[in-house]
Amino acid sequence: MEEYTHIEILIEDRSGGILVEQIMNKYVMDKDNITYRIHSFKGIGKIPLNVKSMSQVKTQRLLTDLPMYLKGMSLSLEKMPGKKAIFVILDSDDEDCVKLKTDLVQMYLTLQVSIQAYFCLAIEEMEAWLLGDSEALLKAYPMAKRPLLQRYIQDSIVGTWEYLADIIYKGGLQTLKRNASSYHEIGMFKCECAKNIGKWLDIRNNESKSFNYFIEKLDDFCGNST
Structure with a gap:
């Protein structure tokens, strides 16, 4: 057994x-x-x-x-x-x-x-784990900014969630911050990213x-x- x-x-x-x-x-x-x-x-x-x-x-x-x-x-x-x-x-x-x-x-x-x-x-x-699988990210967000994604240095200290927002949020990080009335909405954005990209993650290829x-x-x- x-x-x-x-x-x-x-x-x-x-x-x-x-x-x-x-x-x-x-x-x-x-x-x-x-x-x-x-x-x-x-x-x-x-x-x-x-x-x-x-x-x-x-x-x-x-x-x-x-x-x-x-x-x-x-x-x-x-x-x-x-x-x-x-x-x-x-x-x-x-x-x-x-x-x-x-x-x-x-x-x-x-x-x-x-x-x-x-x-x-x-x-x-x-969010570095999400950026570690660019194929999963692009499946979840086909309109993501590919040049910015390609410039990301894995596990680098760059303000990771902010970098991810610049890649996938329409208008980038500054627009997200303007649209978010509180940090709760930033948290909701992070949850959305985790759910949408996590769905496609290849856990053996990151x-x-x-x-x-x-x-x-x-x-x-x-x-x-x-």
């Missing part, structure tokens, strides 16, 4: 959750006995200074609440049969990626949780190194050598 595998995924915002759900749907399509659950937060927050005495009040900020979730999920997952893991996915933004990853691993070790955790950083933002790292860690955990 094939071993049961379950993955809990923590991600910093709704658009990221939409994208990862589409990725995971594709990932498990040809696999048996793999289940997953996605938890979307409302922002990034900061790792608490003292993770062992963290507050029990949820802030809905990923890093702020992360110690609480890692401890709670670990206790819950321990009772489940089979293989279990927690994946934490977040934007690196303008943070030092090496330091952020080191801080996350140190927090995990300090908490002494029993369940394996993987920390996956999208460089600079998860130019983003940070995307491929996520897939590689899924393979490592799930035992897929594809």
Whole structure:
């Protein structure tokens, strides 16, 4: 009997959750006995200074609440049969990626949780994963500005969601900002991009190194050598 595998995924915002759900749907399509659950937060927050005495009040900020979730999920997952893991996915933004990853691993070790955790950083933002598959992007948005897309340097620090908006939004980023009355509408635009482009993503053919790292860690955990 094939071993049961379950993955809990923590991600910093709704658009990221939409994208990862589409990725995971594709990932498990040809696999048996793999289940997953996605938890979307409302922002990034900061790792608490003292993770062992963290507050029990949820802030809905990923890093702020992360110690609480890692401890709670670990206790819950321990009772489940089979293989279990927690994946934490977040934007690196303008943070030092090496330091952020080191801080996350140190927090995990300090908490002494029993369940394996993987920390996956999208460089600079998860929109880089959408830009990593130009074929999928053009299927979703045939009128996209191809010269601008071709000039994009993968996983570069350029203001990734803004760059994506310039490529696909009619009139570009400045028009989007004029048309958006609040950041909520910017968030809706990001969700739309995640849904529309994510539908077409080829998860085995993406130019983003940070995307491929996520897939590689899924393979490592799930035992897929594809």
